[in-house]
Amino acid sequence: MADNFLGNKMEEHLARQQHSKAAKTTRSFNQLVLENRSYRAFDKSFEVNEHHLRRMLEVCNKIPSARNQQVLRYRMVWGEEAEKLNAFIRLGGALPELNLPAPGTEPSAYIIICSTVEESRYVSVDLGIAAQTILLKAADMGLNGICIGAFNKAAVTETLALPCEPLLLLGIGKGAEKIVLRDIEAGESQNYYREEGVHVVPKLRLEDLLIH
Numbered sequence: 001m002a003d004n005f006l007g008n009k010m011e012e013h014l015a016r017q018q019h020s021k022a023a024k025t026t027r028s029f030n031q032l033v034l035e036n037r038s039y040r041a042f043d044k045s046f047e048v049n050e051h052h053l054r055r056m057l058e059v060c061n062k063i064p065s066a067r068n069q070q071v072l073r074y075r076m077v078w079g080e081e082a083e084k085l086n087a088f089i090r091l092g093g094a095l096p097e098l099n100l101p102a103p104g105t106e107p108s109a110y111i112i113i114c115s116t117v118e119e120s121r122y123v124s125v126d127l128g129i130a131a132q133t134i135l136l137k138a139a140d141m142g143l144n145g146i147c148i149g150a151f152n153k154a155a156v157t158e159t160l161a162l163p164c165e166p167l168l169l170l171g172i173g174k175g176a177e178k179i180v181l182r183d184i185e186a187g188e189s190q191n192y193y194r195e196e197g198v199h200v201v202p203k204l205r206l207e208d209l210l211i212h
């Protein structure tokens with residue numbers, strides 16, 4: 001009887017521990033995803049260096065890849081070299097009147113993601129996985145970033161003497177803007193906007209994303 005009582009108590013205790021561990025992990029992961037927003041203004045007094053970028057890129061040989069082909073390559077750009085790329089990017093296409101990034105708030109560093117093979121559906125999927133995983137790592141390190149598809153490919157290739165085709169730039173830095181997500185109804189505008197200096201990103205509710 002006594003043995004059983006102690007055994008049950010121990011099981012309850014272990015189950016409680018397990019549960020609270022799981023709850024903690026879920027919360028902090030959700031928080032990370034929430035913090036991983038697209039920043040279009042950075043605090044240039046914080047210098048992102050090679051060491052920061054390397055830590056972010058440590059995820060790249062651990063992520064999935066279609067047929068495990070691993071065709072993506074990564075170029076780190078920081079310091080003065082990063083400044084050269086500022087002229088070749090466009091941010092905030094939905095807010096053209098703001099001409100983002102504002103001078104002095106550009107990304108402090110960049111990661112250029114290239115492919116060694118021609119673009120295809122599989123390369124694009126690999127690209128998305130890589131970009132999001134790197135950006136999550138940046139957020140985990142207390143930094144921020146943005147995917148940049150709107151860039152001058154020829155100019156970036158030439159400036160960095162890239163040996164393969166750049167598909168996407170990641171702008172990296174210490175984010176210097178307040179960004180909030182706002183639930184919207186299906187059919188409402190999905191364009192992001194500014195409200196009293198805050199960047200608002202409309203997001204569809206989970207219910208509207210589910211197929212029943």
Ligand SMILES: Cc1cc2nc3c(=O)[nH]c(=O)nc-3n(C[C@H](O)[C@H](O)[C@H](O)COP(=O)(O)O)c2cc1C
Pocket residue numbers: 036037038039040090091092093146147148149150151179192201
């Ligand atoms: C593949 C891809 C390319 C993007 N390219 C740009 C870009 O060129 N300029 C820009 O300002 N934002 C760009 N974005 C950021 C999106 O505008 C942003 O994800 C969207 O507004 C939602 O905001 P959120 O990332 O904070 O949820 C890109 C995002 C992705 C996934």
